Amino acid sequence: MNGLIGRLLLQRLIAAIATLWFVATAVFVITNLLPGDVAQELLGQSATPEAVAGLRKALGLDVPPLQRYFQWLGHLVQGDPGRSLVNQMPVAGLIGSRLGNSLLLAGITALVAVPVALLLGIAAAVWRGSVFDRIIGAGTILIVSVPEFLVASAAVLIFAVHLKWVPALSQLGRIDGIADVIRVFALPVFTLSCVIVAQMARMTRAALIDALSSSYVEMAVLKGASPGRIILTHALPNAVGPIANAIAFSLSFLLGGVIIVETIFNYPGIAKLMVDGVATRDLPLVQACAMLFCGAYLILVTLADIAAIVANPRLRHQ
């Protein structure tokens, strides 16, 4: 049995690496698809021929596409995505200086969002059909159908402008003590959490309801076990797999949310770096950031997949 799981995990891992390679190829193809001269297009019509030639060389446009592709892929694997076209700095360094900020934001969000989502999801499942359940249901659908910047601006209007609990926009700057952490992170984390919690609570509720409707739970009810005991010792342990799947899958929504949140709150993370890179059409920087985000996304989705396989023996025989 363990050998089977090991083999399945290896399969998923290989599939994830193959997908990552496909994504890298897609990113390369898209950024090299532009008809005509990329250098000329990027610099505009007024550029001097020397500048265009320089950029062509910097982009490696003087080598044939296939060779350029393998060079690029090789450098990427070694962790060297090249130099920024805008300020000539190594892209790896630019990303390195921002990576910590983004991870911090994502980490705090996960710490806040996961427990809240699990509590809401479990409560909604336990009191299925109640007013509380319906409020959670309507609230989560509402949040996943509106843009993230609406959640963010509504949060600013309510908590900063009207209630004046936190300043509207605050810079990262120096952080002295817990008050500063709250001042800087409260609104970004709240916005991101809303998006994650909505998704995760829905999936947790569905997973637990699935377990609660099984025959062994019915058996426990008939036997006269207390509701607390039924949920904690009978239903929850069997829903751990699907819930772990829900957590990993929902966290992948962080990637989309973080782009909007870092922009609206002017937070110095990688997503902001990438958006600025897109605006200035700094292709090496955009390629590297895209690979980083797609890699993180793949890791989370693969983890979700693995959690589902380990928890559900039926998925092992596909």
Add this chain to the structure above:
Amino acid sequence: MRRRQPLRWIAPAIVIFWLAMTVLGPVIAPYDPTAIQDADLFEGLSRTYLLGTDYFGRDMLSRILAGARYTVGIALVSTLLAAGTGLLLGLAASAIGGAFDMALSRFLDALISIPSKMFGLVVVAAFGSSMPVLIVTLAVIYVPGCYRIVRSVAVNVAALDFVTVARARGEGTFYVMLREILPNMIGPVLADFGLRFIYVVLLLSSLSFLGLGVQPPEADWGSLVRENIGGLAEGAPAVITPALAIASLTIAVNLTIDGFFGHRQGGH
């Protein structure tokens, strides 16, 4: 649902209203959306300017009505393009089957593993942002999703007896695709079309909000939020009203699908 009869037509009415605004918006706007009014910047709601004014002192209601053309129009064209392509490929995969089906499914599945916002950002970095680039990119991003739904429904329909009979009669692949399979899957395809439309609206708005979608002087609802974001700290309604317009559209479409096709599932 049946109990709340009067509520049933509100959501479809909002959808129809915004669809009508793509044509009528600029006509019924109370002011010229680009004209600077004799008003303060970021003015609040008033009798003269129903939704207040923006960072230039322009009438917000007029700008939102004019922006409907871009948000709803672009999203509709992109979704039609994505759904049409997905429908064609999905039907072809189910009718032809074999290696064609497998190769296509594998390729489109791999495409899904690129998060939609990432895909949009990379394309805009490479091509710059223009109307045709936006429409085609949004369509390409949502083709795999449409294809998946169409194929999964079509494969089930293709296994039914009347399809086998048609094949046995000697009908060609195209006849089977269009006359036997397609008419029996209109419901799920339409419901999926509505959901895709919501995702396209949200992605387009996000790109415009980042300044990478619809470019000035043209402005969709996402651009309107972006250009007025400076007024957020002072609580200007100009930031929140275009965002609420987006929400009214997406939620109304969502409820309309629910009303017509029953329960929906899935996230972004």
